Amino acid sequence: DAGVIQSPRHEVTEMGQEVTLRCKPISGHDYLFWYRQTMMRGLELLIYFNNNVPIDDSGMPEDRFSAKMPNASFSTLKIQPSEPRDSAVYFCASRTGTDEKLFFGSGTQLSVL
Amino acid sequence: QKEVEQNSGPLSVPEGAIASLNCTYSDRVSQSFFWYRQYSGKSPELIMSIYSNGDKEDGRFTAQLNKASQYVSLLIRDSQPSDSATYLCAVIFSGSARQLTFGSGTQLTVLP
Numbered sequence: 001d002a003g004v005i006q007s008p009r010h011e012v013t014e015m016g017q018e019v020t021l022r023c024k025p026i027s028g029h030d031y032l033f034w035y036r037q038t039m040m041r042g043l044e045l046l047i048y049f050n051n052n053v054p055i056d057d058s059g060m061p062e063d064r065f066s067a068k069m070p071n072a073s074f075s076t077l078k079i080q081p082s083e084p085r086d087s088a089v090y091f092c093a094s095r096t097g098t099d100e101k102l103f104f105g106s107g108t109q110l111s112v113l
Numbered sequence: 114q115k116e117v118e119q120n121s122g123p124l125s126v127p128e129g130a131i132a133s134l135n136c137t138y139s140d141r142v143s144q145s146f147f148w149y150r151q152y153s154g155k156s157p158e159l160i161m162s163i164y165s166n167g168d169k170e171d172g173r174f175t176a177q178l179n180k181a182s183q184y185v186s187l188l189i190r191d192s193q194p195s196d197s198a199t200y201l202c203a204v205i206f207s208g209s210a211r212q213l214t215f216g217s218g219t220q221l222t223v224l225p
Contacts, residue, residue, distance in 0.1 A: 033212075042217035043157070044203065057208070091156055100145060104156035107221060 004105035006092050009050045012111045018080040023092030024073055033102070034067055034077050035091040043091070049075065050097075082112045115140050115206045119216035127224050132189040134219050137201030139183070145205035146178055146185045151218065152198045161187060192223040 005024040012091055013019055025032045033048040047057040052069045060067070064083070069075040088093040116139045126132045135150075145164055149157035163169045163176040172206065175188040185204075189196055202216040 029212070043215040045212060045214075048212065100147075100205065100213075101159050101161070102157075102213060104158070107156050 004092055004094050005104050006090075006105035006108055008108060009106065010109045010111075012113065013082055014113050015083055016081040017112075018078065019082045019086075019110060019112075021090050021092075021110070023075045023077075025075070025092070025094035026103055027073070028096065029094035029103070030097045031095045032069060032073070032075050033093040033095075034075070035093060035104075036088045037091060037107075041094060046077070081108075082110075084112045085110040086110060086111045088110050114202045115204075115209070115214060117202055117204050117214050117216035119202050119219050121217055123220040123222055123223055125222045126192050127191060128194060130192050130223075132192045132196065132221055132223065134187040134189075134202075134221065136185045136216055137183055138185070138202075138204045138206075140204070141180070141183060142207045143180075143183075143204050144207070145211075146176070147203040147213065148174075148180050149203060149215075150177060150198045153203060154157060155161075158199055172222040189221075192221075194223045194225050196200045197222045 005020045030051050034046040035043050037043045046059045047067045049069045067077045089107045089109050091107045093102045095102050118137045136201045150160045151157040153204040161176040163178045166178050166180055169176045173190045177186045199218040199220045203213040
């Protein structure tokens with residue numbers, strides 16, 4: 001398996017623009033997580049899905065952030081409008097329902113100018 | 114609020130020495146504890162998990178858990194420059210639906 005695949009690897013955008021981050025989890029994993037990592041706040045859980053259903057979005061910072069999982073092999077995290085304080089590395093991760101081992105994608109480095 | 118605390122470092126040790134990384138957590142009834150390693154510019158990867166009090170060894174790595182003191186540590190024996198990374202402690206708190214809460218990480222540098 002290719003592991004968790006995220007795109008793009010880097011995104012540079014201007015304040016106010018819409019940003020869409022993409023994730024393909026490992027096949028057979030029924031949990032998908034979106035994390036954000038910054039120097040100040042470390043690794044924060046934004047939202048997670050179980051069998052494509054959002055379970056807990058309490059970590060989503062505000063209404064500008066939204067996430068979807070239309071099928072078992074694809075998820076998106078959207079920021080609209082983006083702000084400079086959204087600059088961070090965004091990780092997607094997945095795991096099975098029976099194993100707590102989390103597999104991370106390579107992350108998206110987002111810079112909002 | 115349930116928290117995982119780590120000394121952010123940086124921690125420097127000479128090659129061949131034992132590196133000791135520490136983590137405390139706020140919920141006495143937590144059951145599952147993990148250490149992730151994150152190289153600069155890379156994603157976290159799981160290196161150890163521990164569920165019971167005591168020590169768990171895997172090669173040069175030993176995880177130690179003391180639930181009474183709410184303390185988990187990671188020892189790296191015979192440290193190598195390739196061990197230089199940030200080490201993240203993660204805990205599954207009770208009532209968290211088995212979701213991980215991460216500490217802020219300890220940056221380790223092994224000096225050749």
